[in-house]
Amino acid sequence: MVKALFAPLERFVRESGRMSIMLAESIFFAFRPPFKMNYIFKQMEFIGVNSVFVIVLTGAFTGMVLALQSYYGFRKFGSEGLVGATVALSMTRELGPVLTSLMVTGRAGSAMAAELGTMRVTEQIDALTVMALNPIKYLVTPRIIASFLMLPLLTVIADFVGIIGGYLVGVKLLGINEGAYIDKTITFLELNDIYNGLVKAAVFGIILSVVSCYKGFYTKGGAEGVGRSTTAAVVISSVTILVTDYILTSFMF
Amino acid sequence: MEEKAIRVVNLHKSFGTQKVLNGINLEIEKGETTVIIGKSGGGKSVLLKHLIGLIKPDEGEIWIHGVDITRLREKDLNEIRMSFGMLFQEAALFDSMDVFDNVAFPLREHTKKSEKEIEIIVEDKLKQVGLLRFKDKMPAELSGGMRKRVGLARALALDPETILFDEPTSALDPIISLTILDLIKETQTRLHKTYVVISHDILGMFRIADKVALLSDGKIIEQGTPGEIRKSKNEAAMEFLNATKLPFFTGGEL
Numbered sequence: 001m002v003k004a005l006f007a008p009l010e011r012f013v014r015e016s017g018r019m020s021i022m023l024a025e026s027i028f029f030a031f032r033p034p035f036k037m038n039y040i041f042k043q044m045e046f047i048g049v050n051s052v053f054v055i056v057l058t059g060a061f062t063g064m065v066l067a068l069q070s071y072y073g074f075r076k077f078g079s080e081g082l083v084g085a086t087v088a089l090s091m092t093r094e095l096g097p098v099l100t101s102l103m104v105t106g107r108a109g110s111a112m113a114a115e116l117g118t119m120r121v122t123e124q125i126d127a128l129t130v131m132a133l134n135p136i137k138y139l140v141t142p143r144i145i146a147s148f149l150m151l152p153l154l155t156v157i158a159d160f161v162g163i164i165g166g167y168l169v170g171v172k173l174l175g176i177n178e179g180a181y182i183d184k185t186i187t188f189l190e191l192n193d194i195y196n197g198l199v200k201a202a203v204f205g206i207i208l209s210v211v212s213c214y215k216g217f218y219t220k221g222g223a224e225g226v227g228r229s230t231t232a233a234v235v236i237s238s239v240t241i242l243v244t245d246y247i248l249t250s251f252m253f
Numbered sequence: 254m255e256e257k258a259i260r261v262v263n264l265h266k267s268f269g270t271q272k273v274l275n276g277i278n279l280e281i282e283k284g285e286t287t288v289i290i291g292k293s294g295g296g297k298s299v300l301l302k303h304l305i306g307l308i309k310p311d312e313g314e315i316w317i318h319g320v321d322i323t324r325l326r327e328k329d330l331n332e333i334r335m336s337f338g339m340l341f342q343e344a345a346l347f348d349s350m351d352v353f354d355n356v357a358f359p360l361r362e363h364t365k366k367s368e369k370e371i372e373i374i375v376e377d378k379l380k381q382v383g384l385l386r387f388k389d390k391m392p393a394e395l396s397g398g399m400r401k402r403v404g405l406a407r408a409l410a411l412d413p414e415t416i417l418f419d420e421p422t423s424a425l426d427p428i429i430s431l432t433i434l435d436l437i438k439e440t441q442t443r444l445h446k447t448y449v450v451i452s453h454d455i456l457g458m459f460r461i462a463d464k465v466a467l468l469s470d471g472k473i474i475e476q477g478t479p480g481e482i483r484k485s486k487n488e489a490a491m492e493f494l495n496a497t498k499l500p501f502f503t504g505g506e507l
Contacts (some may be wrong), residue, residue: 123345130305130339131359132331 019214022136023206026144029137039142047108047143047209048150055154056161058103062095063087063162067169071176080170081180085188087166092193093253096159098245101151101204105237109212112143113233116216117226125217140217144209151205152198159194196252200245207244208237256319258283258415258447259304264313266299273299275471277313281464286441286448288458290493291468297451298342300468301417304449305337306330335363338408338416342423344400346392352379352403353388359410378406382436398429405436409444418450422457434460455494467493 070086116139119125128135163185170176215233219225257280264277273296281287291297302308303315306322314321322333346355356375360366366374379385382402392400401421408416421437422430438461441448452458458465459479466476467490475482475490485491 118348122343122348123341124347126302126307127339127341127345127347129307130334130337131362132334133362134327 015214018218019210022140022214022217023144023210025136026141026210029134029141030145032137036138036142039138040145043142043146044150046111047104047146048153051104051107051150051154052157054103054107055100055158058099059091059096059158059161060165062099062158063091063165064169066090066095066162067166067174071170071174080174080176081184083170083174083176084166084181084185087170088163088185088189089193091162091166092159092189092197094197094245094249096155096162097151097197097201097204098241100155100158100201101208101241102238104147104151104154104205105208105212105234105241108147109208109237110230110234112209112212113216113219113230114226116140116213117219117229120217120219121222121225135217140213143213144206147205147209148202149205151201151208155198155201159197199252200248203244203248204241207240211237211240256283257281258317259449260314260316261300261304262314262316264300264303264315265311266296266303266308267311272471274303274310274313277468277471277473279466279473279476281447281449283447284445285463286437286450286461287464287466288450288452288462289466289468289473290452290455290458292493293453295468296471297453297468298419301419301449301451304417305334305339335411336414338411338413340401340404340408340416340418340421342419343397344392344404346400346403346407348392350392351388352384352390352392352395355392355403356407356410359407363411374410375406378409379403381409381440382406396429398425398433401425401433402436405433405440409440412444413446415447415449418448418452420452420454421450422452422454430454430457437461469493 066087067083070083071080074080074082074086116125119139125135125139128138167181171178171181212233215229215236216226219229221228259279259281261277261279261281264274265272266274277300279289289297289300299308303310303323304317306325310323313323315323317333318336320329320333322330325333346352347358350358353375356378357371360371360374364371376385376388379388382405384399384402384406387395387399387403392403395403418437421433425433434457437448437450440446441461448461450458450461462479464476465479465482466473467482467487468474469489475485475487477485482490483494485494
């Protein structure tokens with residue numbers, strides 16, 4: 001009974017520990033030649049470049065709906081001018097990094113888990129080991145580096161597009177005074193807001209890549225196992241991102 | 254023969270409560286084909302994966318080139334691995350690369366050869382397995398038998414001393430099985446490398462084996478030349494051989 005209660009906790013501790021070890025190993029290999037630049041570039045293209053369209057859509061509509069919602073609220077107090085600042089702060093501090101990371105988790109994190117999982121169950125990972133090549137260095141390190149670098153860049157895009165979207169809805173559609181809108185945005189938005197948001201994004205990039213790679217790398221049980229790993233990778237990454245976001249925010253702002 | 258290629262001493266391995274290897278003792282001669290035959294799920298793959306350090310034993314020793322590899326660290330183990338090639342059960346080709354790049358991969362990662370030199374080697378290896386004209390295909394476009402042939406070409410790429418084969422004929426139809434077996438036999442006769450094959454396919458294996466070892470209940474119950482095995486009075490061995498009831502079978506003459 002007691003054992004059954006503690007089993008999930010024990011698993012949580014064990015898995016977090018093994019993920020940390022995987023991260024540590026990946027960092028170790030990241031600084032050891034030969035550097036697998038072409039592997040990193042390939043992953044940067046997959047994780048970053050190929051996500052741009054999704055991120056633009058996500059950022060635009062998030063900014064737009066933020067403007068819409070906050071307009072209805074602020075109008076009651078006659079302070080519609082604050083809509084711009086609200087959109088800009090929400091996007092740069094929270095929604096930019098968080099939504100970008102969640103979208104990339106869904107797109108690229110699931111793909112990492114599925115790809116590494118398939119490589120595990122078809123013995124391709126063993127084949128690397130047999131060739132005296134470390135699979136962490138070839139498969140995991142490039143994905144973590146690429147996520148770490150690309151998430152902040154994608155977040156910049158989401159922030160920018162979101163602020164533009166908010167502007168279009170607020171000023172062009174709802175008729176908020178353009179001067180007030182821009183002036184308030186510039187007054188309230190500080191470089192630090194953007195910067196902290198990008199730090200968050202980089203951390204989320206590490207989280208989603210480590211969790212997804214870990215789940216894929218240690219897949220067991222054929223095609224069904226790959227499915228399980230993929231689901232687990234997305235769920236665990238997403239939840240961890242949200243929890244970490246709270247913790248980081250409480251320290252940052 | 255002087256020194257053995259591989260010497261396994263008292264190897265034990267359990268997964269949870271299930272005992273898979275229960276004191277394996279086995280000697281594999283240099284430059285010969287040794288076939289380890291056993292039932293499906295009898296621990297053959299586990300034994301093979303021990304030989305190249307993919308699995309660590311609970312107990313026992315594995316001597317390769319005079320070194321007990323069970324005590325080696327990953328870095329030293331990798332040096333031993335460089336003298337090995339392996340053909341996996343489903344070939345384990347990298348499905349993100351085409352056939353040429355798959356065979357070229359170990360050469361690119363482990364040698365300083367130029368692309369031109371690599372091309373010559375890869376084309377030679379692909380010619381040996383009869384697949385040169387498929388070099389631009391992706392693994393997903395190939396049949397199971399073709400994938401195994403590419404897998405063999407990749408295993409041969411670095412001219413290893415020893416090649417391990419995990420069920421080379423499983424999941425293949427009888428005719429394709431024969432071409433794979435002939436290819437194994439033919440490359441072994443020509444290159445004189447040490448081949449270690451695991452399989453449950455007794456008939457096929459007597460075509461290629463110089464030595465046979467029977468694995469049952471986690472132990473090697475009988476080993477010798479195919480002829481010796483056929484005359485074995487060991488009960489478990491006889492049971493195993495009789496499982497393939499055929500009026501005659503050829504190959505593996507003394």
